[in-house]
Amino acid sequence: MRITFICGSLNPGQDGVGDYTRRLAAQLALDGHDCQLIAINDVVGDEETADGTQIIRFKQLLSNPEKSQQAQQLIAQWQPEWISLQFVCFSFHPKGFIHRLTPFIQQCVGTAKLHIMFHELWVGEQPSLSFKHKVMGGIQRQLILKALRGWQVSAMHTSNALYQFVLSHHGYSASILPLFGNIPIETENEPNVAPSLDSKKRTLLFPFSQRHDWNVSETMERFRDLAHAAGVRLKLIQAGQIRAGSPHWSTIQEFCKTHEWECELLGPQTEQSISKLMHEADIGVSSAHIALAGKSGAVAAMQEHGLPVICTITDPISRRFKPDLNQTDELYSLFDDTTRLEYLFSSPKRFAPKARLPSVAKQLIESLSTSTT
Known part of the structure; x- marks a missing residue:
């Protein structure tokens, strides 16, 4: 399968979703899939190839029509089967307003299918938030729901039941795709016991x-x-x-x-x-x-x-x-x-270490492969 991942930043070690996307793409490459990674609001403009995966980083692409067109051309030339948007609204705008992201994604999709992984939604669900954040969250919500009405989304995931519930409340069905850890396991054969030498x-x-x-x-x-x-x-x-x-x-x-x-x-x-x-x-x-x-x-x-x-x-x-x-x-x-x-x-009890990344990558591919929309 050929997948183009779009996220805000791919700055190594400085952006959680960017690191997630890099590690997921690396696992998919090991599994025989082809990935292209594009960051559209990064701290630098750069291009590299890592383990056969094309990684392209743009600074402030959404406010630059030339960069936007360049990214669209790179995606079209690469001809992905899927475009996977790794979504955190604050990754694309300092206040989380995605009014410029919406048309960009529409123009990128072409003949590909669109997948969204909602790492975050809008702010404002938490009752204790300030009035200012609730107003900002209301604007974010309107813009995100407007985008979903305009985008032809073929598959949607999130990592937790709250976001799944909120999306369902607004008429959108998202499956749970578990996160994998952001720290690779150095040794997978640690003893299944609490390691403290001092019992107290x-x-x-x-x-x-x-x-x-x-x-x-x-x-x-x-x-x-x-x-x-x-x-x-x-x-x-x-x-x-x-x-x-x-x-x-x-x-x-x-x-x-x-x-x-x-x-x-x-x-x-x-x-x-x-x-x-x-x-x-x-x-x-x-x-x-x-x-x-x-x-x-x-x-x-x-x-x-x-x-x-x-x-x-x-x-x-x-x-x-x-x-x-x-x-x-x-x-x-x-x-x-x-x-x-x-x-x-x-009596703390440890468990046998086990990396989730291989199974999460497999689950994603199976979900995309069975999508009928």
Whole structure:
């Protein structure tokens, strides 16, 4: 199958969806498919070939008719069977307004079929958002729904049940395509046991950043109570680019000092180093809501490495959507089911590491192959 992927940026290590697209295309190439990658709002203009895959990066293409026409010609010459739009509205416009993206995609499609992977929708579903963000989200919603009415979409995916519900509410059917991790597994033969040598210490790993509005004080107090109930002390490790989560870590460091816990703020690390930390930790921590854990590459990476993951956000994510919390031995919500969480801190259980990427690539191809529209 020949697939052209379109996304905002393909800047390596700096754009989550761009890294996702690169890794997915590399797996598809291994499976015998042909891929073309085009970024239309990147930080540089560049062209390269990686493992036989054509990668083309444009700066601010949507505001430049010449670049737009050039991209359309490159796609037409390559003759894809499918165009796969990796959708995050903020990737294409600083406020997420896609009025220029809509005609560009219409002009690119030609005889190809159009697939959309909704990594994000519009903002505004969360009741606690500010009035400003709700207004902005309303404009985003109108523009996205208008685009969907104009585009001839043959297949649609998203990574989580909330977005699936919202799209269904507006008359669009999207299947779930799980995310794979953003950190490759260095060793797939780690022992299926908690790795701590000290039976009274639990290592909690916080990969990458946390949300700017993360409930950090409540989270630390909850960890304190769970550690006390389990009779263990904690070691907290942050690894990866911290970005919006930076202000939280002074609070965390002070809390750890007060309770005589260890705390390491490592910052940016190689993928190999982060993979090693995921192998060595007892529990992974995410600032996502459990119902949105499916859209987090960090959560997927921790689960691929065999880590049980605790999601720490509990604010309502939608007035209409009633999530199935879907707590399992691999995924927990911090402020629910105290008994299970106390047992996790007392006897953390790791799982056999397993990469999802091959199965996700296979699922995508099977879905596109069976599309009848």
